[in-house]
Amino acid sequence: MEHWRTAIAHSDQTGIWLRGYDLTALMSRPFTDTVFLLHRGRLPGEGERQLLDAVLVGVADHGAGAPSCAAARLAASGNRESLSAAIAAGVLAIGNDHGGAGQGCMVLIKEGAEEARREGITLEDAAVRAVDRAVRDRARLPGLGHRVHTTDPRVKVLFDLARQHGVAGDGVAFVSALERAASERIKKLPLNIDGALAAILHDLGFDPPAGKLIFIVGRVAGLTAEVAEEYAREKPMRIRIPVKYDGEPPRSVE
């Protein structure tokens, strides 16, 4: 078998290195530095770290009933042999419709920023085009709209921090323009946490898959607490989902 190649970690009998840094030296620094390093290949500056902290905390948890938390608890309810199984079940509920819309929004940002550069238009104009294309294709705009909050309080905190630390760039500018253009041309569609996360991660230099992967890193903190609470407070098999059958009436095999 051919060796696998990697530029992330290596170790020998004396030590372990991540992206070339001695792991024991990284251990004296915040965990968030290592998350940044693993994905970006370099250590963050002070402002970059604070922004990544804010993103990770912002998505850690917001309620036991979210699909990720609920799936983790259901797995813990039926299968109490493996904590890993419950956490994995929670991760599996994360996707474009729950927690993962940041990935699609990062693609929009990347394409918008490239279009602006290539065609010499403003980000504002590129955002208008993106909205027009979505209207034409009847596509959703990932990162806009929210079920509960009309204005998600986390968005302003992220953007204020980004401006304060000089991290705000094309990402913040593009999604803000996108929100304005969509609200003019479609309906009031406030930026949600996925869109804000996408903007910040773009401005921190992350690639689109990070829109989902960094959400997962933050949410796993919450999932582990949810599963610990399920084990500590609840008996196995306590969960009962009420179901109404509306299919074929009883019938005979022959």
Added chain:
Amino acid sequence: MEHWRTAIAHSDQTGIWLRGYDLTALMSRPFTDTVFLLHRGRLPGEGERQLLDAVLVGVADHGAGAPSCAAARLAASGNRESLSAAIAAGVLAIGNDHGGAGQGCMVLIKEGAEEARREGITLEDAAVRAVDRAVRDRARLPGLGHRVHTTDPRVKVLFDLARQHGVAGDGVAFVSALERAASERIKKLPLNIDGALAAILHDLGFDPPAGKLIFIVGRVAGLTAEVAEEYAREKPMRIRIPVKYDGEPPRSVE
């Protein structure tokens, strides 16, 4: 359906709270504070946070060939539709034999500390008893012994930090005594990262399941980077595991 009960997170149209703290306020603090808060129900002190940082960084990654990283990459190789699926596959390879021995070691520490208190013996004596029981039952002592490193460099870093920040307590004392007792009565069995993680988490007030759950939080940082690299550098289905068949020779159904 009855409501589920939780003491972790709640939200309404205006905000989100974790353990009672406004999430937007937590966003201005390190992510590690939120990990600590979610599990311990209170914010950490400076030293406590640094210890938890060291634990999380210490287990983030040590090589693409570890079962968790390799399982994540295999899932990414066959199923490139879902980043979540690849991360979950990686999490599923974490157990008592890979990354999760800290849980068993935390049980040993807890029982040893209780036995010492209950019977008025020293932790040192409780550790000797634990070793004797393991010898009698032919059981492994989780947290001791290592495949590659004779002395894992991460152990000393964790213990030095713990002493420096006044965090070292029964956990560090018990596993150190365990290492000595095992080396005298069985064979040289150096403390490994699982055992050191267990000691620190015990001294930070975590319960035994955290021995697995906190490992998962740290390792997911590494898994996300491994999967991002697999997507960026490798084509689907590039992985070939060489297999030798040693079963029944060809035979006919009738």
Added chain:
Amino acid sequence: MEHWRTAIAHSDQTGIWLRGYDLTALMSRPFTDTVFLLHRGRLPGEGERQLLDAVLVGVADHGAGAPSCAAARLAASGNRESLSAAIAAGVLAIGNDHGGAGQGCMVLIKEGAEEARREGITLEDAAVRAVDRAVRDRARLPGLGHRVHTTDPRVKVLFDLARQHGVAGDGVAFVSALERAASERIKKLPLNIDGALAAILHDLGFDPPAGKLIFIVGRVAGLTAEVAEEYAREKPMRIRIPVKYDGEPPRSVE
């Protein structure tokens, strides 16, 4: 890297063999034959196949609200990129408390049958001892007791089929004795589907892990239908689990 060894499947450019049989020949026979072959290393007789059919059908599904089905649907609700992710989330909810108690019961049967042989006692006596040990250790007897059905209709069907086809052996005898002994010494504890499945699989020559693995094979049929229905009938994120927060009241970070 060393080759992995296996006695299950091998292939070359001309064909594929399972346990030595040409896969294309197996394709003309029932799927259940292949399930049996993969686990037992030989093809089943007519009666053996019918018993395995009955077991697989018996556990395929009994309602969308069971933890396995509900976890699969929650994953489908948040993550609609990957059908595999939803099925895997469902599998993860299967454990000793949901669907997997057959494994523990198969261990009981195996130990009981060995004890009877070794000590020259009847299976009836071995079952009494097993119940007495469970009472002494305050342990549950896997395979006995049921939440909903006082008498699970599937049990009688399985045992009738087993007797009719001459498959009933130590497994059926032991769990029947276990049910009688437990009902005399503890309380009415009817055999449940896990216990019946365990008895049949033991008598078909399967090892204890099959108590979980064969349940999974059967249940995955149900999970795939549940997930297909969720995709076809429901929008993403339609699931709302009601949660009541009972933790710390709002408090300030400083």
Added chain:
Amino acid sequence: MEHWRTAIAHSDQTGIWLRGYDLTALMSRPFTDTVFLLHRGRLPGEGERQLLDAVLVGVADHGAGAPSCAAARLAASGNRESLSAAIAAGVLAIGNDHGGAGQGCMVLIKEGAEEARREGITLEDAAVRAVDRAVRDRARLPGLGHRVHTTDPRVKVLFDLARQHGVAGDGVAFVSALERAASERIKKLPLNIDGALAAILHDLGFDPPAGKLIFIVGRVAGLTAEVAEEYAREKPMRIRIPVKYDGEPPRSVE
């Protein structure tokens, strides 16, 4: 919480019904009938069952080194607490690139058949158009091409059975036309097992997601045997994947 709705299974204290049929009656029939029933809402005829048997057997396993089997074994290697975790890890490696291409091919078939009907052209012509579109868009044609076998022996078996049992319809006709058109216009691209499975499932009346879901049902039979063998023959942590680091050389944090 609103009740969930389902047309698959329901139960009360006296019984369990799948699609309206008493589960205990279904238990006297082949498992494959229940798989068909769960997905298609009716019981299969004799020929339909035999075709579904052939599909399920055909994908059950073809070697321990396939991503699904290898991921399951890696999870079993690190996490021996949960058989479910290992099976789930295996399922997670199934996707468009491994085992799941049948779904995309079923979409092609469905669109081709609709196009033929709508525009009054032959399936042959619709297949030519599909190939031309793929060439234009530089897209792959799912169901065509194979890594190892130039002619997959399973394809002929499936198609012969389909013709023999009168099951062959638009699906078989369309993929055969697709194979011819692609080989003329692109290069020799033999139909693979995914394409044959797609054709048969289309002709059995299944929807495109079944191209992945039915593969999963069949493969889980193999995965359970692979995991049982890993537990029985191998120690935990026996797997070593060789890795070559090609990233940053050692560097200092400051």
